[in-house]
Amino acid sequence: MTWTGTARRALRSAAGGVLPEGRRLPGPVWQRRHHVLIAIALVQAAALVPVGLALGNGTAHVLGLVALVLAPLPAALPRRFGRAATSAAATASLFAASAVLVDLTGGLIEAHFHFFVVVGVVALYQDWVPFGVGLGIVVLHHGVLGTLFPHSVYAHHHAVEDPWRWTLVHAGFVLAASCAHLASWRLNEQQGLHDPLTGLANRTQLGEVIDRALSRGGPTAVVLLDLDGFKSVNDVRGTTAGDEVLRTVAHRLLAGARAGDRVARLEGDEFAVVLTGADATATAAAGAAERFLAAVREPVTVRGQQLALQASAGVADSATLGATGTTELLLRNAELAVQQAKARGGDRAVTYAEAMGRAAAERAHLREDLNGVVERGELEVHYQATVELRSGTTEGFEALLRWHHPQRGTVSPLEFVPLAESSGAIVGIGAWVLRTATEQAARWSREHGRPVTVGVNLSAVQLADDEVVDVVAAALRESGLPPQQLTLEITESLLVDDLTGTAARLQKLRELGARIAIDDFGTGYSSLSYLRHLPVDIVKVDRSFVGDLAGGGSATTLVATIVELARSLGLDVIAEGVETEQQAGALRALNCGLAQGYLYARPLSAAEVSLSAPARAATG
Secondary structure, three states: OOHHHHHHHHHHHHHOOOOOOOOOOHHHHHHHHHHHHHHHHHHHHHHHHHHHHHHHHHHHHHHHHHHHHHHHHHHHHHOOOOHHHHHHHHHHHHHHHHHHHHHHHHHHHHHHHHHHHHHHHHHHHHHOOHHHHHHHHHHHHHHOOOOOOOOHOOOHHHHHOOHHHHHHHHHHHHHHHHHHHHHHHHHHOOHHHHHOOOOOOOHHHHHHHHHHHHOOOOOEEEEEEEEEEEEHHHHHHOOOHHHHHHHHHHHHHHHHHHOEEEEEEEEOEEEEEEEEEHHHOHHHHHHHHHHHHHHHHHHHEEOEEEEEEOOOEEHHHHHHOOOOOHHHHHHHHHHHHHHHHHHOOOOOOOEEEHHHHHHHHHHHHHHHOOOOOOOOOOEEEEEEEEOOOOOOEEEEEEEEEEEEOOOOOOOHHHHHHHHHHHOHHHHHHHHHHHHHHHHHHHHHHHHHHOOEEEEEEEOHHHHHHHOOOHHHHHHHHHHOOHHHHEEEEHHHHHHHOOOOOHHHHHHHHHHOOOEEEEEOOOOOOOOOOHHHHHHEEEEEHHHHHHHHHHHHOHHHHHHHHHHHHHHHHHOOOEOOOOHHHHHHHHHHHOOOOOEEOOOOOOOOEOOOOOOOOOOOOOOO
Protein backbone atom coordinates (compact mmCIF):
# COMPACT_ATOMS: atom_id res chain seq x y z
CA MET A 1 0.00 0.00 0.00
CA THR A 2 1.40 3.43 -0.93
CA TRP A 3 1.19 6.59 1.11
CA THR A 4 -1.20 8.57 -1.10
CA GLY A 5 -1.67 12.32 -1.18
CA THR A 6 -5.22 11.83 0.06
CA ALA A 7 -4.06 9.89 3.11
CA ARG A 8 -1.34 12.44 3.86
CA ARG A 9 -3.84 15.30 3.70
CA ALA A 10 -6.18 13.36 5.97
CA LEU A 11 -3.42 12.81 8.52
CA ARG A 12 -2.36 16.46 8.36
CA SER A 13 -5.96 17.52 8.91
CA ALA A 14 -6.41 15.11 11.80
CA ALA A 15 -3.23 16.49 13.39
CA GLY A 16 -4.86 19.90 13.42
CA GLY A 17 -2.29 21.40 11.06
CA VAL A 18 0.37 21.01 13.76
CA LEU A 19 2.83 19.55 11.29
CA PRO A 20 2.83 21.85 8.26
CA GLU A 21 4.00 20.12 5.14
CA GLY A 22 7.69 20.56 4.46
CA ARG A 23 8.74 21.09 8.07
CA ARG A 24 11.85 19.14 8.93
CA LEU A 25 13.67 18.44 12.12
CA PRO A 26 17.13 20.04 12.37
CA GLY A 27 19.75 17.62 11.06
CA PRO A 28 21.52 16.86 14.36
CA VAL A 29 18.19 16.27 16.14
CA TRP A 30 17.00 13.91 13.41
CA GLN A 31 20.28 11.99 13.46
CA ARG A 32 20.13 11.44 17.22
CA ARG A 33 16.57 10.16 17.03
CA HIS A 34 17.35 7.92 14.06
CA HIS A 35 20.22 6.30 15.95
CA VAL A 36 17.92 5.66 18.92
CA LEU A 37 15.30 4.00 16.72
CA ILE A 38 17.92 1.77 15.06
CA ALA A 39 19.07 0.69 18.52
CA ILE A 40 15.45 -0.11 19.48
CA ALA A 41 15.03 -2.16 16.30
CA LEU A 42 18.17 -4.18 17.09
CA VAL A 43 17.06 -4.81 20.68
CA GLN A 44 13.62 -5.92 19.48
CA ALA A 45 15.12 -8.34 16.98
CA ALA A 46 17.42 -9.81 19.62
CA ALA A 47 14.53 -10.16 22.12
CA LEU A 48 12.38 -12.08 19.62
CA VAL A 49 14.77 -15.07 19.73
CA PRO A 50 14.31 -16.02 23.42
CA VAL A 51 10.59 -15.06 23.29
CA GLY A 52 9.95 -17.24 20.26
CA LEU A 53 11.87 -20.21 21.66
CA ALA A 54 10.17 -19.89 25.06
CA LEU A 55 6.77 -20.06 23.32
CA GLY A 56 7.70 -23.40 21.74
CA ASN A 57 8.58 -22.26 18.22
CA GLY A 58 11.28 -24.10 16.32
CA THR A 59 14.75 -22.61 16.20
CA ALA A 60 14.84 -22.42 12.40
CA HIS A 61 11.42 -20.78 12.29
CA VAL A 62 12.38 -18.16 14.90
CA LEU A 63 15.72 -17.35 13.30
CA GLY A 64 14.12 -17.06 9.88
CA LEU A 65 11.58 -14.55 11.14
CA VAL A 66 14.25 -12.59 13.02
CA ALA A 67 16.27 -12.44 9.81
CA LEU A 68 13.26 -10.82 8.14
CA VAL A 69 13.15 -8.24 10.93
CA LEU A 70 16.86 -7.45 10.52
CA ALA A 71 16.80 -7.37 6.72
CA PRO A 72 15.79 -3.68 6.31
CA LEU A 73 18.33 -2.34 8.82
CA PRO A 74 21.39 -2.21 6.52
CA ALA A 75 19.52 0.34 4.42
CA ALA A 76 19.02 2.43 7.54
CA LEU A 77 22.75 2.70 8.24
CA PRO A 78 24.56 4.08 5.15
CA ARG A 79 24.75 7.85 5.01
CA ARG A 80 24.37 7.89 1.24
CA PHE A 81 20.60 7.46 1.58
CA GLY A 82 18.35 10.38 2.44
CA ARG A 83 16.06 10.76 5.42
CA ALA A 84 13.04 9.20 3.72
CA ALA A 85 14.86 5.99 2.76
CA THR A 86 16.72 5.49 6.04
CA SER A 87 13.69 6.27 8.21
CA ALA A 88 11.56 3.92 6.08
CA ALA A 89 14.10 1.12 6.53
CA ALA A 90 14.26 1.53 10.31
CA THR A 91 10.45 1.74 10.48
CA ALA A 92 10.06 -1.41 8.38
CA SER A 93 12.20 -3.31 10.87
CA LEU A 94 10.23 -2.01 13.84
CA PHE A 95 6.84 -2.87 12.37
CA ALA A 96 8.13 -6.20 11.03
CA ALA A 97 8.98 -7.11 14.62
CA SER A 98 5.34 -6.48 15.53
CA ALA A 99 4.15 -8.80 12.77
CA VAL A 100 6.63 -11.50 13.78
CA LEU A 101 5.56 -11.20 17.41
CA VAL A 102 1.96 -11.93 16.37
CA ASP A 103 3.12 -15.00 14.47
CA LEU A 104 5.29 -16.30 17.32
CA THR A 105 2.46 -15.89 19.86
CA GLY A 106 -0.04 -17.70 17.67
CA GLY A 107 -2.10 -14.61 16.89
CA LEU A 108 -2.78 -13.51 20.47
CA ILE A 109 -4.74 -10.28 20.46
CA GLU A 110 -2.36 -8.76 23.05
CA ALA A 111 0.49 -9.00 20.56
CA HIS A 112 -1.35 -6.69 18.16
CA PHE A 113 -1.00 -3.80 20.60
CA HIS A 114 2.72 -3.82 19.90
CA PHE A 115 1.81 -2.08 16.64
CA PHE A 116 0.54 0.93 18.53
CA VAL A 117 3.67 1.07 20.66
CA VAL A 118 5.73 1.19 17.48
CA VAL A 119 3.47 3.91 16.07
CA GLY A 120 4.37 6.07 19.08
CA VAL A 121 8.05 5.32 18.63
CA VAL A 122 8.25 6.20 14.92
CA ALA A 123 6.40 9.46 15.63
CA LEU A 124 9.83 10.68 16.77
CA TYR A 125 10.70 11.11 13.08
CA GLN A 126 7.89 13.69 12.75
CA ASP A 127 7.45 12.68 9.14
CA TRP A 128 4.79 11.03 7.01
CA VAL A 129 6.97 8.28 5.53
CA PRO A 130 7.22 6.02 8.63
CA PHE A 131 3.43 5.97 9.03
CA GLY A 132 3.05 5.08 5.37
CA VAL A 133 5.40 2.18 5.94
CA GLY A 134 3.37 1.17 8.99
CA LEU A 135 0.11 1.18 7.07
CA GLY A 136 1.73 -0.80 4.29
CA ILE A 137 2.88 -3.48 6.72
CA VAL A 138 -0.61 -3.59 8.28
CA VAL A 139 -2.09 -4.25 4.85
CA LEU A 140 0.58 -6.84 4.02
CA HIS A 141 0.34 -8.66 7.35
CA HIS A 142 -3.36 -8.44 8.19
CA GLY A 143 -4.68 -8.49 4.64
CA VAL A 144 -2.37 -10.52 2.43
CA LEU A 145 -0.89 -12.87 5.04
CA GLY A 146 -4.22 -12.90 6.89
CA THR A 147 -5.83 -14.24 3.75
CA LEU A 148 -3.12 -16.82 3.04
CA PHE A 149 -2.41 -17.90 6.64
CA PRO A 150 -5.40 -16.67 8.66
CA HIS A 151 -4.85 -18.82 11.74
CA SER A 152 -1.27 -17.58 12.11
CA VAL A 153 -2.39 -13.96 12.03
CA TYR A 154 -5.77 -13.96 13.79
CA ALA A 155 -6.82 -15.67 16.99
CA HIS A 156 -10.61 -15.37 16.53
CA HIS A 157 -12.90 -16.79 13.84
CA HIS A 158 -14.53 -13.50 12.79
CA ALA A 159 -11.20 -12.17 11.59
CA VAL A 160 -10.35 -15.48 9.94
CA GLU A 161 -13.60 -15.34 7.96
CA ASP A 162 -13.18 -11.71 6.83
CA PRO A 163 -9.49 -10.65 7.11
CA TRP A 164 -9.78 -7.57 4.89
CA ARG A 165 -12.48 -6.01 7.02
CA TRP A 166 -10.21 -6.42 10.04
CA THR A 167 -7.34 -5.07 7.99
CA LEU A 168 -9.29 -1.84 7.50
CA VAL A 169 -10.10 -1.77 11.22
CA HIS A 170 -6.42 -2.12 12.14
CA ALA A 171 -5.41 0.42 9.50
CA GLY A 172 -7.93 2.86 10.94
CA PHE A 173 -6.53 2.39 14.44
CA VAL A 174 -2.99 2.88 13.14
CA LEU A 175 -4.03 6.03 11.26
CA ALA A 176 -5.77 7.49 14.32
CA ALA A 177 -2.87 6.62 16.60
CA SER A 178 -0.45 8.14 14.10
CA CYS A 179 -2.37 11.41 14.06
CA ALA A 180 -2.53 11.52 17.86
CA HIS A 181 1.14 10.72 18.42
CA LEU A 182 2.34 13.04 15.69
CA ALA A 183 0.25 15.96 16.92
CA SER A 184 1.28 15.33 20.53
CA TRP A 185 5.00 15.26 19.70
CA ARG A 186 4.74 18.36 17.53
CA LEU A 187 2.74 20.38 20.03
CA ASN A 188 5.23 19.51 22.73
CA GLU A 189 8.19 20.48 20.60
CA GLN A 190 6.60 23.73 19.45
CA GLN A 191 7.22 24.97 22.98
CA GLY A 192 10.94 24.37 22.44
CA LEU A 193 10.98 26.23 19.11
CA HIS A 194 9.81 29.65 20.31
CA ASP A 195 11.23 32.32 22.58
CA PRO A 196 8.96 32.43 25.65
CA LEU A 197 9.42 36.19 26.17
CA THR A 198 8.64 37.50 22.69
CA GLY A 199 6.92 34.56 21.00
CA LEU A 200 9.39 34.75 18.13
CA ALA A 201 11.20 31.75 16.73
CA ASN A 202 14.23 30.74 18.79
CA ARG A 203 17.68 29.68 17.61
CA THR A 204 16.64 26.05 17.06
CA GLN A 205 13.75 26.99 14.79
CA LEU A 206 15.87 29.60 13.03
CA GLY A 207 18.44 26.92 12.22
CA GLU A 208 15.68 24.69 10.88
CA VAL A 209 14.35 27.48 8.65
CA ILE A 210 17.80 28.27 7.25
CA ASP A 211 18.59 24.57 6.73
CA ARG A 212 15.43 24.18 4.70
CA ALA A 213 16.04 27.35 2.69
CA LEU A 214 19.63 26.37 1.86
CA SER A 215 18.59 22.83 0.89
CA ARG A 216 16.22 24.30 -1.72
CA GLY A 217 19.15 26.11 -3.30
CA GLY A 218 17.52 29.53 -3.65
CA PRO A 219 18.91 32.83 -2.36
CA THR A 220 18.93 33.05 1.44
CA ALA A 221 20.07 35.92 3.65
CA VAL A 222 20.22 36.65 7.35
CA VAL A 223 20.01 40.04 9.02
CA LEU A 224 21.40 39.86 12.56
CA LEU A 225 20.59 42.73 14.93
CA ASP A 226 22.21 43.41 18.29
CA LEU A 227 20.88 46.27 20.43
CA ASP A 228 23.52 48.86 21.33
CA GLY A 229 23.91 49.58 25.04
CA PHE A 230 21.00 47.38 26.11
CA LYS A 231 22.84 46.31 29.27
CA SER A 232 22.37 49.79 30.70
CA VAL A 233 18.58 49.46 30.31
CA ASN A 234 18.57 46.41 32.57
CA ASP A 235 21.09 47.92 34.97
CA VAL A 236 19.36 51.28 35.35
CA ARG A 237 15.68 50.49 34.85
CA GLY A 238 15.51 46.83 35.81
CA THR A 239 14.90 43.59 33.93
CA THR A 240 11.14 44.18 33.73
CA ALA A 241 11.75 47.31 31.69
CA GLY A 242 14.34 45.44 29.66
CA ASP A 243 11.82 42.71 28.87
CA GLU A 244 9.30 45.32 27.74
CA VAL A 245 11.91 46.82 25.42
CA LEU A 246 12.67 43.40 23.92
CA ARG A 247 8.99 42.69 23.31
CA THR A 248 8.60 46.09 21.64
CA VAL A 249 11.60 45.46 19.37
CA ALA A 250 10.22 42.02 18.48
CA HIS A 251 6.86 43.56 17.53
CA ARG A 252 8.56 46.18 15.36
CA LEU A 253 10.68 43.62 13.55
CA LEU A 254 7.60 41.49 12.86
CA ALA A 255 5.78 44.56 11.54
CA GLY A 256 8.70 45.42 9.28
CA ALA A 257 9.20 41.89 7.98
CA ARG A 258 7.67 40.82 4.68
CA ALA A 259 5.65 37.73 3.88
CA GLY A 260 7.97 34.74 4.00
CA ASP A 261 10.51 36.35 6.34
CA ARG A 262 11.15 34.57 9.65
CA VAL A 263 11.95 36.71 12.69
CA ALA A 264 13.74 35.14 15.65
CA ARG A 265 15.24 36.12 18.98
CA LEU A 266 18.49 34.27 19.47
CA GLU A 267 19.52 35.24 22.99
CA GLY A 268 19.70 38.32 25.16
CA ASP A 269 19.25 41.39 22.96
CA GLU A 270 20.14 39.63 19.70
CA PHE A 271 17.53 39.18 16.95
CA ALA A 272 17.66 37.69 13.46
CA VAL A 273 15.53 37.84 10.32
CA VAL A 274 15.78 35.20 7.59
CA LEU A 275 15.06 36.43 4.06
CA THR A 276 14.46 34.21 1.04
CA GLY A 277 13.79 34.64 -2.65
CA ALA A 278 14.10 38.05 -4.31
CA ASP A 279 14.58 39.74 -0.92
CA ALA A 280 17.66 37.63 -0.17
CA THR A 281 20.20 39.28 -2.46
CA ALA A 282 22.98 41.21 -0.74
CA THR A 283 21.54 44.55 -1.89
CA ALA A 284 17.95 43.76 -0.90
CA ALA A 285 19.05 42.33 2.47
CA ALA A 286 21.10 45.45 3.20
CA GLY A 287 18.01 47.54 2.45
CA ALA A 288 15.96 45.36 4.79
CA ALA A 289 18.59 45.83 7.50
CA GLU A 290 18.32 49.61 7.18
CA ARG A 291 14.55 49.31 7.43
CA PHE A 292 14.82 47.27 10.63
CA LEU A 293 17.34 49.71 12.13
CA ALA A 294 14.98 52.61 11.43
CA ALA A 295 12.21 50.73 13.22
CA VAL A 296 14.44 50.13 16.25
CA ARG A 297 15.39 53.82 16.43
CA GLU A 298 11.83 54.88 17.20
CA PRO A 299 11.71 55.88 20.90
CA VAL A 300 10.27 53.28 23.27
CA THR A 301 8.01 54.39 26.10
CA VAL A 302 8.67 52.41 29.28
CA ARG A 303 6.75 53.34 32.44
CA GLY A 304 5.96 56.75 31.07
CA GLN A 305 9.53 57.53 30.03
CA GLN A 306 10.93 57.49 26.51
CA LEU A 307 14.06 55.49 25.77
CA ALA A 308 16.17 55.98 22.65
CA LEU A 309 17.28 52.70 21.10
CA GLN A 310 19.88 51.82 18.51
CA ALA A 311 21.15 48.57 17.07
CA SER A 312 24.04 47.20 15.04
CA ALA A 313 23.11 45.00 12.09
CA GLY A 314 25.10 42.38 10.21
CA VAL A 315 24.00 41.08 6.81
CA ALA A 316 25.14 37.80 5.23
CA ASP A 317 23.74 36.02 2.18
CA SER A 318 24.13 32.53 0.75
CA ALA A 319 26.00 33.81 -2.30
CA THR A 320 29.13 34.11 -0.13
CA LEU A 321 28.90 30.53 1.20
CA GLY A 322 29.95 28.49 -1.80
CA ALA A 323 28.70 25.00 -2.60
CA THR A 324 29.31 23.61 0.89
CA GLY A 325 27.76 26.46 2.85
CA THR A 326 26.00 25.65 6.10
CA THR A 327 23.59 27.34 8.46
CA GLU A 328 26.36 27.75 11.03
CA LEU A 329 28.60 29.47 8.47
CA LEU A 330 25.85 31.85 7.37
CA LEU A 331 25.12 32.87 10.97
CA ARG A 332 28.84 33.21 11.70
CA ASN A 333 29.23 35.55 8.73
CA ALA A 334 26.34 37.68 9.95
CA GLU A 335 27.88 37.78 13.43
CA LEU A 336 31.21 38.95 12.01
CA ALA A 337 29.40 41.73 10.18
CA VAL A 338 27.66 42.76 13.44
CA GLN A 339 31.04 42.96 15.15
CA GLN A 340 32.26 45.26 12.38
CA ALA A 341 29.16 47.43 12.78
CA LYS A 342 29.78 47.78 16.52
CA ALA A 343 33.49 48.48 15.96
CA ARG A 344 32.47 51.37 13.69
CA GLY A 345 30.34 52.94 16.40
CA GLY A 346 27.07 51.01 16.12
CA ASP A 347 23.70 52.20 14.76
CA ARG A 348 24.59 50.96 11.30
CA ALA A 349 24.41 47.91 9.04
CA VAL A 350 27.46 46.15 7.65
CA THR A 351 27.37 43.48 4.95
CA TYR A 352 29.71 40.52 5.30
CA ALA A 353 32.75 40.40 3.04
CA GLU A 354 35.23 37.57 2.65
CA ALA A 355 37.97 39.71 4.20
CA MET A 356 36.04 39.56 7.47
CA GLY A 357 36.23 35.78 7.42
CA ARG A 358 39.95 35.84 6.77
CA ALA A 359 40.44 38.37 9.55
CA ALA A 360 38.39 36.20 11.91
CA ALA A 361 40.49 33.15 11.05
CA GLU A 362 43.63 35.21 11.62
CA ARG A 363 42.35 36.33 15.03
CA ALA A 364 41.47 32.75 15.93
CA HIS A 365 45.01 31.60 15.11
CA LEU A 366 46.50 34.45 17.13
CA ARG A 367 44.23 33.61 20.06
CA GLU A 368 45.51 30.03 19.97
CA ASP A 369 49.12 31.22 19.73
CA LEU A 370 48.64 33.29 22.89
CA ASN A 371 48.55 30.07 24.90
CA GLY A 372 51.96 29.68 26.54
CA VAL A 373 53.31 32.91 25.07
CA VAL A 374 54.93 33.89 28.39
CA GLU A 375 56.58 30.51 28.85
CA ARG A 376 57.97 30.61 25.31
CA GLY A 377 59.62 33.98 25.97
CA GLU A 378 57.95 35.75 23.05
CA LEU A 379 56.83 38.80 25.08
CA GLU A 380 58.94 41.85 25.80
CA VAL A 381 58.27 45.03 27.76
CA HIS A 382 59.26 48.33 26.18
CA TYR A 383 59.42 51.57 28.11
CA GLN A 384 58.36 55.05 27.02
CA ALA A 385 59.65 57.98 29.02
CA THR A 386 57.42 60.41 30.88
CA VAL A 387 59.14 63.81 31.06
CA GLU A 388 58.75 67.07 32.93
CA LEU A 389 57.64 69.66 30.41
CA ARG A 390 59.64 72.50 31.95
CA SER A 391 63.00 70.73 32.36
CA GLY A 392 62.70 67.88 29.88
CA THR A 393 64.08 65.43 32.45
CA THR A 394 62.79 61.89 32.61
CA GLU A 395 60.41 61.41 35.52
CA GLY A 396 59.52 57.77 34.86
CA PHE A 397 58.34 55.31 32.26
CA GLU A 398 55.22 53.61 30.99
CA ALA A 399 55.54 49.87 30.40
CA LEU A 400 54.27 48.87 26.95
CA LEU A 401 53.89 45.24 25.90
CA ARG A 402 55.34 43.83 22.69
CA TRP A 403 54.81 40.38 21.18
CA HIS A 404 57.51 38.99 18.91
CA HIS A 405 55.68 36.19 17.10
CA PRO A 406 58.07 33.57 15.65
CA GLN A 407 56.26 33.54 12.27
CA ARG A 408 54.35 36.82 12.11
CA GLY A 409 57.00 39.11 13.52
CA THR A 410 55.99 41.91 15.90
CA VAL A 411 52.24 41.88 16.57
CA SER A 412 50.61 45.16 17.56
CA PRO A 413 49.11 45.34 21.08
CA LEU A 414 45.99 46.81 19.46
CA GLU A 415 45.62 43.47 17.72
CA PHE A 416 46.50 40.91 20.38
CA VAL A 417 45.49 42.55 23.67
CA PRO A 418 41.74 42.40 22.89
CA LEU A 419 42.19 38.72 21.99
CA ALA A 420 44.01 38.11 25.25
CA GLU A 421 41.19 39.85 27.11
CA SER A 422 38.44 37.85 25.40
CA SER A 423 40.24 34.55 26.04
CA GLY A 424 41.23 35.36 29.62
CA ALA A 425 44.94 35.02 28.80
CA ILE A 426 45.43 38.67 29.76
CA VAL A 427 45.34 37.74 33.45
CA GLY A 428 48.53 35.67 33.23
CA ILE A 429 50.15 38.04 30.74
CA GLY A 430 49.32 41.06 32.87
CA ALA A 431 50.83 39.45 35.96
CA TRP A 432 54.05 38.82 33.98
CA VAL A 433 54.15 42.46 32.83
CA LEU A 434 53.71 43.66 36.41
CA ARG A 435 56.58 41.50 37.65
CA THR A 436 58.85 42.48 34.78
CA ALA A 437 58.16 46.22 34.97
CA THR A 438 58.48 46.48 38.75
CA GLU A 439 61.74 44.50 38.70
CA GLN A 440 63.13 46.78 35.99
CA ALA A 441 62.12 49.98 37.79
CA ALA A 442 63.66 48.70 41.03
CA ARG A 443 66.88 47.86 39.17
CA TRP A 444 67.08 51.34 37.57
CA SER A 445 66.41 52.96 40.94
CA ARG A 446 69.31 51.07 42.54
CA GLU A 447 71.70 51.70 39.64
CA HIS A 448 71.06 55.46 39.43
CA GLY A 449 70.51 56.20 43.09
CA ARG A 450 67.14 57.91 42.58
CA PRO A 451 63.56 56.69 42.40
CA VAL A 452 62.33 55.70 38.93
CA THR A 453 58.58 55.32 38.52
CA VAL A 454 56.83 52.92 36.16
CA GLY A 455 53.26 52.86 34.89
CA VAL A 456 51.54 49.56 34.06
CA ASN A 457 48.20 49.27 32.30
CA LEU A 458 45.42 47.18 33.84
CA SER A 459 42.70 45.87 31.55
CA ALA A 460 39.06 45.48 32.52
CA VAL A 461 39.55 41.71 32.80
CA GLN A 462 42.48 42.11 35.17
CA LEU A 463 40.68 44.67 37.29
CA ALA A 464 37.64 42.39 37.56
CA ASP A 465 39.78 39.47 38.74
CA ASP A 466 39.41 38.80 42.45
CA GLU A 467 43.17 38.23 42.83
CA VAL A 468 44.35 41.49 41.22
CA VAL A 469 45.25 43.08 44.57
CA ASP A 470 47.28 40.02 45.57
CA VAL A 471 49.04 39.97 42.19
CA VAL A 472 50.08 43.62 42.50
CA ALA A 473 51.18 43.15 46.10
CA ALA A 474 53.28 40.11 45.15
CA ALA A 475 54.98 42.00 42.30
CA LEU A 476 55.91 44.85 44.63
CA ARG A 477 57.12 42.49 47.34
CA GLU A 478 59.25 40.32 45.03
CA SER A 479 60.79 43.24 43.14
CA GLY A 480 61.42 45.42 46.19
CA LEU A 481 60.00 48.45 44.36
CA PRO A 482 58.48 51.01 46.76
CA PRO A 483 54.70 51.05 46.10
CA GLN A 484 54.62 54.80 45.43
CA GLN A 485 56.87 54.24 42.39
CA LEU A 486 54.23 52.06 40.72
CA THR A 487 51.37 53.67 38.78
CA LEU A 488 48.44 51.50 37.70
CA GLU A 489 46.71 52.88 34.61
CA ILE A 490 43.09 52.18 33.65
CA THR A 491 41.11 53.48 30.69
CA GLU A 492 38.29 55.91 31.26
CA SER A 493 35.76 53.51 29.66
CA LEU A 494 36.06 51.26 32.72
CA LEU A 495 34.65 54.06 34.85
CA VAL A 496 31.72 54.52 32.51
CA ASP A 497 30.86 50.80 32.56
CA ASP A 498 30.98 50.30 36.34
CA LEU A 499 31.94 53.39 38.32
CA THR A 500 31.06 52.06 41.78
CA GLY A 501 32.65 48.65 41.43
CA THR A 502 35.77 49.99 39.75
CA ALA A 503 36.23 52.67 42.41
CA ALA A 504 36.08 50.06 45.19
CA ARG A 505 38.75 47.88 43.57
CA LEU A 506 40.96 50.89 42.83
CA GLN A 507 40.74 51.92 46.47
CA LYS A 508 42.12 48.54 47.54
CA LEU A 509 45.01 48.90 45.10
CA ARG A 510 45.68 52.42 46.31
CA GLU A 511 45.80 51.18 49.90
CA LEU A 512 48.85 49.13 48.85
CA GLY A 513 50.59 52.46 48.18
CA ALA A 514 50.40 52.36 44.36
CA ARG A 515 49.26 55.41 42.42
CA ILE A 516 46.24 55.31 40.11
CA ALA A 517 46.05 57.00 36.70
CA ILE A 518 43.12 57.40 34.31
CA ASP A 519 44.38 56.76 30.79
CA ASP A 520 42.91 58.27 27.59
CA PHE A 521 40.96 60.81 29.65
CA GLY A 522 38.29 62.67 27.69
CA THR A 523 37.32 59.79 25.37
CA GLY A 524 34.88 57.92 27.61
CA TYR A 525 32.18 60.61 27.90
CA SER A 526 32.46 60.63 31.68
CA SER A 527 31.89 63.72 33.77
CA LEU A 528 34.87 65.66 35.07
CA SER A 529 33.10 65.61 38.41
CA TYR A 530 33.89 61.86 38.61
CA LEU A 531 37.41 62.85 39.60
CA ARG A 532 36.18 64.13 42.97
CA HIS A 533 34.83 60.70 43.89
CA LEU A 534 37.58 58.40 42.61
CA PRO A 535 40.85 57.27 44.24
CA VAL A 536 42.90 58.80 41.43
CA ASP A 537 46.34 60.45 41.46
CA ILE A 538 47.03 61.13 37.77
CA VAL A 539 44.98 62.13 34.73
CA LYS A 540 46.42 61.33 31.29
CA VAL A 541 45.00 63.58 28.57
CA ASP A 542 44.21 61.60 25.42
CA ARG A 543 46.47 62.14 22.42
CA SER A 544 43.54 63.14 20.20
CA PHE A 545 43.14 66.39 22.18
CA VAL A 546 46.86 67.03 22.27
CA GLY A 547 47.02 66.64 18.50
CA ASP A 548 44.39 69.37 18.08
CA LEU A 549 46.10 71.89 20.36
CA ALA A 550 47.85 73.62 17.47
CA GLY A 551 44.48 74.73 16.12
CA GLY A 552 43.29 76.15 19.43
CA GLY A 553 39.55 76.18 19.95
CA SER A 554 37.67 73.45 21.86
CA ALA A 555 40.72 71.17 22.32
CA THR A 556 42.63 73.94 24.10
CA THR A 557 39.61 74.76 26.24
CA LEU A 558 39.13 71.11 27.22
CA VAL A 559 42.79 70.56 28.11
CA ALA A 560 42.85 73.80 30.10
CA THR A 561 39.74 72.67 32.01
CA ILE A 562 41.26 69.28 32.80
CA VAL A 563 44.52 70.84 33.99
CA GLU A 564 42.78 73.38 36.22
CA LEU A 565 40.42 70.79 37.71
CA ALA A 566 43.30 68.38 38.35
CA ARG A 567 45.31 71.15 39.99
CA SER A 568 42.41 71.99 42.32
CA LEU A 569 42.12 68.30 43.29
CA GLY A 570 45.87 67.84 43.78
CA LEU A 571 46.24 65.52 40.77
CA ASP A 572 49.11 65.30 38.30
CA VAL A 573 48.40 65.66 34.56
CA ILE A 574 50.27 63.82 31.80
CA ALA A 575 49.68 64.80 28.19
CA GLU A 576 49.94 61.83 25.79
CA GLY A 577 51.08 61.84 22.18
CA VAL A 578 53.21 65.01 22.20
CA GLU A 579 54.99 65.06 18.84
CA THR A 580 55.82 68.71 18.08
CA GLU A 581 57.40 71.65 19.86
CA GLN A 582 54.24 73.63 19.14
CA GLN A 583 52.16 71.13 21.12
CA ALA A 584 54.69 71.11 23.94
CA GLY A 585 54.66 74.90 24.08
CA ALA A 586 50.87 75.01 24.23
CA LEU A 587 50.90 72.50 27.10
CA ARG A 588 53.50 74.51 29.03
CA ALA A 589 51.36 77.60 28.56
CA LEU A 590 48.46 75.69 30.09
CA ASN A 591 50.68 74.71 33.07
CA CYS A 592 50.56 70.99 32.23
CA GLY A 593 53.38 69.35 34.18
CA LEU A 594 54.22 66.07 32.41
CA ALA A 595 54.19 64.67 28.88
CA GLN A 596 54.78 61.57 26.80
CA GLY A 597 55.31 61.28 23.08
CA TYR A 598 57.68 60.83 20.17
CA LEU A 599 58.99 64.38 20.65
CA TYR A 600 60.79 63.06 23.74
CA ALA A 601 61.23 59.33 23.26
CA ARG A 602 59.78 56.34 21.48
CA PRO A 603 59.09 53.12 23.37
CA LEU A 604 62.45 51.35 23.84
CA SER A 605 63.63 48.05 25.20
CA ALA A 606 65.14 48.09 28.68
CA ALA A 607 68.63 47.72 27.17
CA GLU A 608 68.11 50.81 24.96
CA VAL A 609 66.83 53.11 27.72
CA SER A 610 69.29 55.67 29.07
CA LEU A 611 68.63 57.58 32.28
CA SER A 612 71.91 59.46 32.31
CA ALA A 613 70.60 62.43 30.27
CA PRO A 614 67.28 64.23 29.79
CA ALA A 615 65.00 62.66 27.22
CA ARG A 616 64.99 66.01 25.39
CA ALA A 617 66.05 69.52 26.31
CA ALA A 618 63.09 71.77 27.06
CA THR A 619 62.56 75.10 25.35
CA GLY A 620 60.65 78.17 26.38
